[in-house]
Structure formats: C-alpha cells, structure tokens
Amino acid sequence: MEEIKITRAAKLKEKPDSSTLVFGKNMTDHMFIVDYDEGKGWHDPRIVPYGPLQIDPAAKVLHYAEEIFEGLKAYRTADGSIQLFRPDCNIERMNNSAERMCLPQIPAELAMAGITELVKLERDWVPTEKDTSLYIRPFMIGLDPALGVHASHHVQFIVIVCPVGAYYPEGLAPVKIYVEQEDVRAVKGGTGMAKTGGNYAASLRAGDRAEKAGYSQVLWLDGVHRKYIEEVGAMNVMFKINGKILTPDLNGSVLPGVTRRSCIQLLKDWGYEVEERRISAEELFQAAKNGTMEEAWGTGTAAVVSPIGELAEGDEKVIISGNKIGPVTQRLYDELTGIQWGRLPDTHGWTVKVC
Structure with missing residues (x-):
C-alpha cells in the first residue's frame, strides 16, 4: 500500500x-x-x-447517482484515548454496496488506513x-465526465469527519x-441492501408527510405485498x-445495519x-392490542437505539x-454506548484503538 501523503x-x-x-454541520480541517x-x-x-471538490459537471455521480457511503464514529474514552466501533463491518458493507452499484472494491487495509x-x-x-x-463519513463517487448510463472508470474514495453531540x-x-x-424505499432486487444516496432521497417525501402529521419517522412496508x-x-x-x-430478515431490501448486528449478538x-423473519404490520397491531407487544425500537449508528x-x-x-422506554431497549443502549465509549468491557473485540 502506498504511503498516505499529508498536506x-x-x-x-x-x-x-x-x-x-x-449533527453534520462542523467539518474538521482535513479530509x-x-x-x-x-x-x-x-x-x-x-x-x-x-x-470543495472539483468535479466535471458531466460527472456520473451527478446524473446517475453512482455513489455509496458509510457512517461510523470515533469515541474518546475516559483515559483520553480514541477508539472506533466495528469499523471492519462498515468497510465490509461498503464493499458490498460497491458491488451492487458497480463501483470498485476498496482494499480493507486502505480504507482502514485512510479512516x-x-x-x-x-x-x-x-x-x-x-x-x-467524532462522526466519520466515508463515501465513494463515480467521476467519469461523460453522459450515458455506464459504470465509472475513474472513482474517488473520500473520508470527511465532524464532531457531533449527544443524540x-x-x-x-x-x-x-x-x-x-x-x-416504498426499496424492493427486493433493487438497492435496499446498499448504503447509497438514492435510497435516502426516495424516503424524503414520506418522511416530510410524516413530520407534518406529527410523527418522527415512517415504518416502511415491503414494495411487493405492501x-x-x-x-x-x-x-x-x-x-x-x-x-x-x-426483526425483519435481510431479504435484499433491508440494510444490514452494524448496530442491528451488534444488538442481535448482545440479545442472544x-x-x-x-x-429474523417477515413481520406484517397487521401482526404488530394485533400484538399491541392484545398486550403481547412489550417493546419496540429502531437501531442505527447515529441514535444507537431509538425507542x-x-x-x-x-x-x-x-x-x-x-x-416509555422499555428495559431491554434501555439495556441495549447502555451496553452498546458503554462499549463504544470504553465504560464497559468489550468482550467481543468490537473496538479498535486509534490513538
């Protein structure tokens, strides 16, 4: 691997x-x-x-969404050191996204070194x-300066970082x-399993409607059976x-979350x-009505868990x-954040010390 030059x-x-x-407002001095x-x-x-990046107005990322990204964090522990949480999983997922979006695989060693x-x-x-x-945003963009729906031959992998407060x-x-x-945000065979910007753009209209109706998020249904x-x-x-x-199974239209993966391990x-299976909205409402629905929560890098x-x-x-937040939701939040910030022992080897 080439030496990383620093300017x-x-x-x-x-x-x-x-x-x-x-969140996402104060970028640091370098990338x-x-x-x-x-x-x-x-x-x-x-x-x-x-x-700013200098790219051609005809760059394929601007016209055909040839783009993928990741999100992870660096945490400062009580002794002042800095560590990452499962960065290997983010790099693995990025390469899976790259394969789906016809972008080149990046060697894990190179991606890790850059981060x-x-x-x-x-x-x-x-x-x-x-x-x-410190929030870390690696992303990859296709830069071929030509119109036409074809895979890019010139690509950049970029990492930017910014400090973020408590969620x-x-x-x-x-x-x-x-x-x-x-x-719908995705369908099986589409790009739902990839972390690509188009999936998030497709969610904006529904999210806006939900917010205007007084809701924080939408619960997505599958695109076939609805x-x-x-x-x-x-x-x-x-x-x-x-x-x-x-929890919904990873059927090709659901993003394989790193926090999801970690929660499943801890719960087991x-x-x-x-x-992990198909769950109908009808099943959820029935469980809520008959009293068997005890807790529900979302999982993701930014929030960790959201009751x-x-x-x-x-x-x-x-x-x-x-x-109210349930006991399992609270325990997951406490355990994961405890590991991430070094307040609890990491028995799974999930953390990576940076400096």
Missing part, C-alpha cells in the same frame, strides 16, 4: 463548543482522498485540507463531553411512527413480543430468542410500552 491546512478552524454541537482508475487500481492516497490516519490527525476535534463523538441530550424519549401507505415491515425511517427496527425479539448473549412509543396506521393508533 496540512495552512489555517486551522476554530473548534465549535462541544456542548452545542449539531482523506484516494483515486481509482481502471487498469491502475487505487493510487495516490492523501490527506489534504478540507474544501484511522485522518482521525489521528484530527484527534483534537474528538469532543470530550459525555456522549459526544439524546435530555435522555431517551420514545418516538411516534407512522406506517407509510403510498411510497404488508410486511422493513425499516423505520433510516434505521433497522426490532420488536419484543411475548418475550421474543422479532443475554438469552433472548431472536427471530418507539406510538405506532399509527391510517386512523388506528396503538401505544407501546406505556409510551
């Missing part, structure tokens, strides 16, 4: 107050870039001052206040979700029904039966767990 910014930015951080050209492979890895070297350089940006972190500054509050009846639930907003979703944990460690307190479909509404 430092001539003038460093003023760092934001870590008590007032807003990592590496180029790919067909026949040459990946080359010229570098860390450069953060700034860790950038975090090391920007270590002073990793906030110290409780539950704050729940006032504690975990249950959210209201609404079963979406009109739009009856089986898949994800909640941009997160995976889980339900505790009659003592058992249910604790002795819960976890069932669900109300579920609605049309004019029908049900309350879950008394509209």
Whole structure:
C-alpha cells in the first residue's frame, strides 16, 4: 500500500463548543482522498485540507447517482484515548454496496488506513463531553465526465469527519411512527441492501408527510405485498413480543445495519430468542392490542437505539410500552454506548484503538 501523503491546512478552524454541537454541520480541517482508475487500481492516497471538490459537471455521480457511503464514529474514552466501533463491518458493507452499484472494491487495509490516519490527525476535534463523538463519513463517487448510463472508470474514495453531540441530550424519549401507505424505499432486487444516496432521497417525501402529521419517522412496508415491515425511517427496527425479539430478515431490501448486528449478538448473549423473519404490520397491531407487544425500537449508528412509543396506521393508533422506554431497549443502549465509549468491557473485540 502506498504511503498516505499529508498536506496540512495552512489555517486551522476554530473548534465549535462541544456542548452545542449539531449533527453534520462542523467539518474538521482535513479530509482523506484516494483515486481509482481502471487498469491502475487505487493510487495516490492523501490527506489534504478540507474544501470543495472539483468535479466535471458531466460527472456520473451527478446524473446517475453512482455513489455509496458509510457512517461510523470515533469515541474518546475516559483515559483520553480514541477508539472506533466495528469499523471492519462498515468497510465490509461498503464493499458490498460497491458491488451492487458497480463501483470498485476498496482494499480493507486502505480504507482502514485512510479512516484511522485522518482521525489521528484530527484527534483534537474528538469532543470530550459525555456522549459526544467524532462522526466519520466515508463515501465513494463515480467521476467519469461523460453522459450515458455506464459504470465509472475513474472513482474517488473520500473520508470527511465532524464532531457531533449527544443524540439524546435530555435522555431517551420514545418516538411516534407512522406506517407509510403510498411510497416504498426499496424492493427486493433493487438497492435496499446498499448504503447509497438514492435510497435516502426516495424516503424524503414520506418522511416530510410524516413530520407534518406529527410523527418522527415512517415504518416502511415491503414494495411487493405492501404488508410486511422493513425499516423505520433510516434505521433497522426490532420488536419484543411475548418475550421474543422479532426483526425483519435481510431479504435484499433491508440494510444490514452494524448496530442491528451488534444488538442481535448482545440479545442472544443475554438469552433472548431472536427471530429474523417477515413481520406484517397487521401482526404488530394485533400484538399491541392484545398486550403481547412489550417493546419496540429502531437501531442505527447515529441514535444507537431509538425507542418507539406510538405506532399509527391510517386512523388506528396503538401505544407501546406505556409510551416509555422499555428495559431491554434501555439495556441495549447502555451496553452498546458503554462499549463504544470504553465504560464497559468489550468482550467481543468490537473496538479498535486509534490513538
């Protein structure tokens, strides 16, 4: 692997107050870039001052959405060191997304080096206040300057980072979700299993409608039968029904979340039966009505877990767990965040120390 060249910014930015951080707003001083050209492979890895990208107006990413991305975090532990949580899973998923979107695979060693070297350089940006972190956004874009629906031969892998505050500054509050009846985010055989921008663009209209109706997220139904639930907003979703944990199976239209994967492992460690299968919205409403629906929550990198307190479909509404966070949801949040910030032992080898 080529050595990563570092060009430092001539003038460093003023760092934001870590008590007032807003997600995704304050980018750091530098970014990592590496180029790919067909026949040459990946080359010229570098860390450069953060700034605008110069791309051709005909670049395929702008016209045909030849793009994928990831999201992970760096956490500062009590002793001042900085660690990542399961970055190998994010890199693995990125390469799976790349395969689906006809983009080149990036060697795991190169992707990991780009992420860790950038975090090391920007270590002073990793906030110290409780539950704050450094959000890491790797992404890959197709840059061939030509119109026409074909795979790109020139690609860049880029990593940018920004400090983020606590997702729940006032504690975990249950959210209201609404079963979406009109739009779908993905179908089997489509791009639902890939972390690509088009999936998120397709979710905006339904999310906007839900927000205007007073709901935090939509609960997506499958695109074929329009009856089986898949994800909640941009997160995976889980339900505790009659003592058992249910979550939609990875059928090709559901994103294989790293937090989802970690929650399933922890739940099995604790002795819960976890069932990954098709779950209909009708089944959920019946469970809520007959009292067997005990808890529900979303899982994702940004929130870790997001408790669900109300579920609605049309004019029908049900309350879950008394509209309070349930004990399993709380335990998952405490365990995962404890491991991520080094407050609890990592018995699975999920954390990677950076510096």
